[in-house]
Amino acid sequence: MDWKKIGNDIVVSGVDCLNLDLTLDCGQAFRWEKQEDGSYSGVAGGYFLNIYKNGDGGLVFKNTPEEAFTGFWAHYFDLERNYAEICDRLKSDSLLSSTIDAYYGIRILNQESWEALCSFVISQQNNIKRIKLIISRLCRAYGEDLGNGYYSFPSAEALSGLTVADFEALGTGYRAKYLERLSKDVASGKIDLAKIKSLPLEEARKELLGIYGVGVKVANCALLFGFEFYAAFPVDVWMKRVMEYYPDGLPECFEGIEGIAQQYLFHWARNNL
DNA sequence: GTCCAGGCATGCA
DNA sequence: TGCATGCATGGA
Numbered sequence: 001m002d003w004k005k006i007g008n009d010i011v012v013s014g015v016d017c018l019n020l021d022l023t024l025d026c027g028q029a030f031r032w033e034k035q036e037d038g039s040y041s042g043v044a045g046g047y048f049l050n051i052y053k054n055g056d057g058g059l060v061f062k063n064t065p066e067e068a069f070t071g072f073w074a075h076y077f078d079l080e081r082n083y084a085e086i087c088d089r090l091k092s093d094s095l096l097s098s099t100i101d102a103y104y105g106i107r108i109l110n111q112e113s114w115e116a117l118c119s120f121v122i123s124q125q126n127n128i129k130r131i132k133l134i135i136s137r138l139c140r141a142y143g144e145d146l147g148n149g150y151y152s153f154p155s156a157e158a159l160s161g162l163t164v165a166d167f168e169a170l171g172t173g174y175r176a177k178y179l180e181r182l183s184k185d186v187a188s189g190k191i192d193l194a195k196i197k198s199l200p201l202e203e204a205r206k207e208l209l210g211i212y213g214v215g216v217k218v219a220n221c222a223l224l225f226g227f228e229f230y231a232a233f234p235v236d237v238w239m240k241r242v243m244e245y246y247p248d249g250l251p252e253c254f255e256g257i258e259g260i261a262q263q264y265l266f267h268w269a270r271n272n273l
Numbered sequence: 274g275t276c277c278a279g280g281c282a283t284g285c286a
Numbered sequence: 287t288g289c290a291t292g293c294a295t296g297g298a
Contacts, residue, residue, distance in 0.1 A: 027279060120279075127278035130296060173294030178281085215281050236279035266279075 001079050003069070010061040010069045011054070017083035019105025020053065026267055028225050029109050030119055030132045031139070031153070045072040045112060046144070046152045078107050083260075090261050092253045095245055099268040106263050109225065113193040114186060115153040116226025117208070120218045121178050130171075137170045160187035178213025185211075197227045204229065224259040233258040238269040 003012040024032035024040050032042035039052035039062070050062040059077075061069055074080065087104065091097040111119075122138075123131045135153075142158050143151035160183045167176035185191040196207045204227060208219040216235075223232035233250070235243065242265045254261045 121281095123278090124280040125278065125293080126280090126295080127297075130278080133296085168294085171295060174281090174292085175294080213281065217280060221279065234279065237277090238279070270279095 005066060008063045010064045010066065012059040012061070012079065013056070015059050015079060017087060017105050018059065018077065018107055019103075020051065022103055022106045022267065023109065026106060026263065027128045028263065029111060030128070030135045041150075043139070043146060043150050043152055044076055044109075044115070047072060048146045048148075048150045049073065076110050078110055083107060086257055086260055089253050090257070090264070093251045093261070095268075096261060096264055099264045103264060103267050106267060108230065108260060108263065110228055111226050112153070113197055113222070113226040114156055117193070117214075117222040118153075118179065118182065120221040120225070121182060121213050122172060122175055123221070124175065124213075124215075124218055134171050141170065156183050156186035159183035175213065181212050201229050201231055205232070224262070230257050230259045233262050236266075238266055238273065241273045242266075242269045
């Protein structure tokens with residue numbers, strides 16, 4: 001991975017295995033929208049970003065300060081990780097072999113713990129389109145105004161004063177009571193997300209499972225997308241169908257990177273099952 | 274109108 | 287421990 005500043009843009013070359021359509025619109029993050037020119041706009045880490053690939057395959061971070069790129073976006077897009085090597089390894093599994101060829105370029109986005117946990121509590125028994133709708137309302141109502149109609153994901157502190165009725169008004173349905181308690185507990189420090197991130201996987205999962213409204217599926221999504229546990233393997237209604245292809249358990253080549261394998265299988269399931 | 278979605282808490286055996 | 291049930295909402 002190599003990058004340089006061109007005007008106000010950061011242009012990254014040598015990034016293999018990154019398909020923006022597949023990565024930004026595959027149900028791991030809910031705040032990216034494709035623009036008419038094919039680029040993607042969204043917000044993460046309190047930063048607005050417009051991103052696209054240029055004709056040379058370079059990844060263009062438009063109007064992006066160097067410190068935002070090095071301090072946040074490079075890690076968010078997991079640019080330091082060798083996905084080509086990872087995909088080669090996963091392709092020793094026969095189902096993933098064809099799946100990775102078909103959907104090459106899905107990456108894991110390293111989202112902030114709070115946003116990921118909160119988003120996946122909202123995601124339960126819900127569809128991706130409506131998850132995006134609810135989160136968009138949440139950010140517009142309580143996030144920081146970044147201009148041009150973009151808002152940051154509201155902090156736990158910003159949400160800690162809301163009532164259950166306030167969350168219901170966003171369309172969160174029966175999840176409102178989970179969000180109300182979660183916001184207060186994270187804001188007060190009763191739930192320490194940074195500490196959870198520092199624990200071994202099994203202990204981190206146990207901590208998350210102790211949170212009201214967080215079960216196995218939501219915990220594993222949060223672990224994978226918000227706590228950098230690449231061995232977390234979320235199983236939702238789609239993945240349950242995929243699991244019939246692995247009656248003897250997951251193959252050895254998934255070891256340690258189960259979450260990346262899962263993203264390809266999830267995408268395959270949604271398009272083929 | 275019915276069914277479903279990146280499920281969970283609760284009650285009951 | 288495992289299983290049935292209720293739950294809010296909006297799109298198909």
